[in-house]
Amino acid sequence: MEVLQRSPESGRQEQSVLPCDGHTPATPLSCPNHQGKTMEYYCGPCETAMCVECTEGEHREHCTVPLKDVLEQHKASLRSQLDSIRSRIPQLTSAIDLVGDISRQLSERKNAAVNEICSTFEELERALQQRKNSLLQDLESISVSKQKVLQAQLSSLRQGLDNMESSVRFTEQALGHGSETEVLLVRKQMSERLNELASRDFPLHPQQNPQLEFRVETDGLRRSLQNLGALLTTSAVAYASVATGEGLRQALVGHQTSVTVTTKDKDGELVRTGNAILQAQLTGPDGGAHDGEVTDNKNGTYEVLYTPRHEGEHQLSLRLYGQPLRGSPYRVRAIKPGDVPASPEDVKRRVKSPSGGHIRQKAVRRPSSMYSTNKKKENPIEDEMILRVGSRGRDKGxxxxxxxxxTTSNNRIVVADSNNQCIQVFSNEGQFKLRFGVRGRSPGQLQRPTGVAVDMNGDIIVADYDNRWVSIFSPEGKFKNKVGVGRLMGPKGVAVDRNGHLIVVDNKSCCIFIFQSNGKLVGRFGGRNPGDKQQTGTLDGPHFLAVNNKNEIIVTDFHNHSVKVRVHCSSHCGCHCLHDFIASFLSLQVYSAEGEFLFKFGSHGEGNGQFNAPTGVAVDSNGNIIVADWGNSRIQVFDSSGSFLSYINTMADPLYGPQGLALTSDGHVVVADSGNHCFKVYRLRDGSRCDECFWTVSGRAMDGLYPACSLLLASMDTGADCAGQFLNVTSWKGNRVSAGYRVSQHALLISSAHWLGPCSSVSRMGDHTLGDS
Incomplete structure (x- = not known):
């Protein structure tokens, strides 16, 4: 055994190693300050051993005790620390093995990629060489063939020329120098020869052409070569990535259930690219396991689909690059569809699609929770609605x-009242200000106003579905111009981009039109392809649109249950700067200004980030996308990359088929609640400190809990037992306020910028208690 000994030099912390057999050494340690004195005492404040003279000198006022009295105490303390360190050694050893294994795999895959790159390009080089040789052979063959024809023609012409020249010389010589007798003797022969040469048909025109050139289109090939091959990798790690969705705790037997996985890097930052290796496996109560289906959204998020086959407790394992996600495996309770408790308000009825088309879908009045009951809750949920304006009728308001x-910059809300054929204007406080519009089909009249926008001059832009044009009115309601006559078939939504262009959704032709303010068409994209929902560049029932601060066009595609994002060039150079609009079924897609694919998200359903016929859309100052989900009667909030953030809490006065949506000048969300014949204004949480929220955890107050901490706990209404789980809460300033508090049955779900209450109902709560420790 060895022990550490301090250096005798005063003020230095150097230590030396002395052998020790575990017993008191035969030779006592000498005091470095007093020669011949042994160290028999211990000074607690100075944490050092000393002799008796030291206790009477510089340590006279300190608390000293015999060295042997503290020896066992310090040994016990060291043993405790030693045990703590020893317990971590296997963790570090395992981590070293794991990281080393990942490093070796990375090296192996790098070498494999190097070999594949080299072999691929060597094969391409061989193919290029073969093509080169083939072209050279063809070139030689064609040249020889043409030359053969031309040389034969030249030989014939030269022979004819020689014959003519010799005949001419002979005849001229006979006529000039021959006697009369000689001329008479050769006349007949000469005449026949000359006649024969005069009548001979020579090939005077070239029997071949000289065209023989090499032509190749290298621009496309060079572009292809520049983009040939791709290195697929991400910075995603399992321990930082998260899974969300109702499918993490409950599912229906025989029904497909969805879970969303959001990948993050080691610093907790969102990964924006796809191609991560994610595996999902569901293990049933009988021990049988089957793999889930993983869909890569190409934006760093993944949709996991699985279908429980039996009732009871299941385990859902999610592994990223072979490592379990945080919280995996998850306990999932599969129940029969008939066992799902129904809410009295959970009634769906058929209504006509607001698109005016032949497809009928359902818009539902959403209850406060899928699993809510009529029992009284101790903590009432505060709704985020600020204002409700309107009722069914034909009068003002x-x-x-x-x-x-x-909305306008001068605190006005503009509403397209479709069946009343008019436009109504209100203040942000809901006071009626103006109404204009006369029913008809002449310029300045309205037949079926659907979309409305306000341009940079304050003019009101109105999309008229039945008149098939877009009308422009002054802020006072005076008609100024109409746009799109003869081009539009059924305009629905309209917006104004940062260049002042009018962007119109033509619902009937499933196209997006872009006009200058004078009515000149800049460009169009989209189109219908009902036979193939996955066909790129197509839409199916587009409704509304918005433009963000990057001039990206965001379109809601009603019958595809999707939102699509399209980039419009920021310059004024016209339609050549409109890149191919790419759309796909059940997704949101984003493209760069060069038309390159960036990401997509969304699917059909009722879960977080899913749609059932989206309609209105708006973008806030942070780039967050707010979407009115018509069929699900709710409003969802996404970040600029398409990751689901939250719902806007509308439970106190549920929506019914929301349509148009916009942001007021003071940052609130205003939505056209079509089924309830009114518009409503809601708070939009921006993810910053919320002074109205004051949470209490085990008696400790946390003022300003940071909304983005995303703590997923169990629900009190489903009967799930969450006792024994641990809660970690991050305060607004980022300090760890509470750690290790056990969660009682009164558990809550806190998600992103909005508070989600019991039963995963959507709300922002006031004063609440998470439970006793």
């Missing part, structure tokens, strides 16, 4: 199928 909605 009344509506009949209001659809599009927009």
């Amino acid at each position: 009344e509506f009949s199928n209001l659809q599009g909605i927009s």
Whole structure:
């Protein structure tokens, strides 16, 4: 055994190693300050051993005790620390093995990629060489063939020329120098020869052409070569990535269930690219396991689909690059569809699609929770609605199928009242200000106004579905111009981009039109392909659109249950700067200004980030995308990359088929609640400190809990037992406020910028208690 000994030099912390057999050494340690004195005492404040003279000198006022009295105490303390360190050695050893294994795999895959790159390009080089040789052979063959024809023609012409020249010389010589007798003797022969040469048909025109050139289109090939091959990798790690969704705790037997996985890097930052290796496996109560289906959204998020086959407890294992995600495996309770408790308000009825098409879908009045009951809750949920304006009717401030909605910079809300054939204007506080519009099909009249927007001059832009044009009115409601006559078939939504262009959704032709303010068409994209929902560049029932601060066009595709994002060039150079619009079924897609694919998200359903016929859309100052989900009667909030953030809590006065959506000048969300014949204004949480939220955890107050901490706990209404789980909460300033508190049955779900209450119902809560420790 060895022990550490301090250096005798005063003030230095150097230590030396002395042998020790575990017993008191035969030779006592000498005091470095007093020769011949042994160290028999210990000074607690100075944490050092000393002799008796030291206790009477510089340590006279300190608390000293015999060295042997503290020896066992310090041994016990060291043993405790030693045990703590020893317990971590296997963890570090395992981590070293794991990281080393990952490093070796990375090296192996790098070498494999190097070999594949080299072999691929060597094969391409061989193919190029073969093509080169083939072209040279063909070139030689064609040249020889043409030359053969031309040389034969030249030989014939030269022979004819020689014959003519010799005949001419002979005849001239006979005529000039021959006697009369000689001329008479050769006349007949000469005449026949000359006649024969005169009548001979020579090939005077070239029997071949000289064209023989090499032509190759290298621009496309060079572009292809520049993009040939791709290195697929991400910085995603399993321990930082998260899974969300109702499918992490409950599913229906025989029904496909969805879970969303968001990948993050070691610093907790979102990974924006796809291609990560994610595996999902569901193990049933009988021990049988089957793999889940993983869909790569190409934006760093993945949709995992699985279908429980039996009732009971299951385990869902999610592994990223072979490592379990945080919280994996998850305990999932599969129940029969008939066992799902129904809410009295959970009634769906068929209504006509707001698109005016032949497809009928359902818009539902959403209850406060899928699993809510009538029992009283101790903590009432505060709704985020600020204002409700309107009722069914034809007077001022009344509506009949209001659809599009927009706002102005001078605190006005503009509403397209479709069935009343008019536009109504209100203040941000809901006070009626103006109504204009006369029913008809002449310029300046309205037949079926659907979309509305406000341009940079304050003019009101109105999309008229039945008149098939877009009308422009002054802020006072005076008609100024109409756009799109003869081009539009059924305009629905309209927006104004940062260049002042009018962007129109033509619902009937499934196209997006872009006009200058004077009506000149800049470009169009989209189109219908009902036979193939996955066909790129197509839409199916587009409704509304918005433009963000990057001039990206965001379109809601009603019958594809998707939102699509399209980039419009920021310059004024016209339609040549409109890159191919790419759309796909059940997804949101983003493209760069060069038309390159960036990401997509979304699917059909009722879960987080899913849609059932989206309609209105808006973008806030942070680039967050707010979407009105018509069929699910809710409003969802996504970040600029398409990751689901939250719902806007509308439970106190549920929506019914929301359509147009916009942001007011003071940052609130205003939505056209078509089924309830009114518009509503809601708070939009921006993810910053919320002074109205004051949470209490085990008696400790946390003022300003940071909304983005995303803590997933169990629900109190499903009967799930969450006792024994641990809660870690990050305060607004980023300090760890509480750690290791056990969660009682009164557990909550906190998600992103909005508070989600019991039963995963959507709300922002006030004063709440998470439970006792």
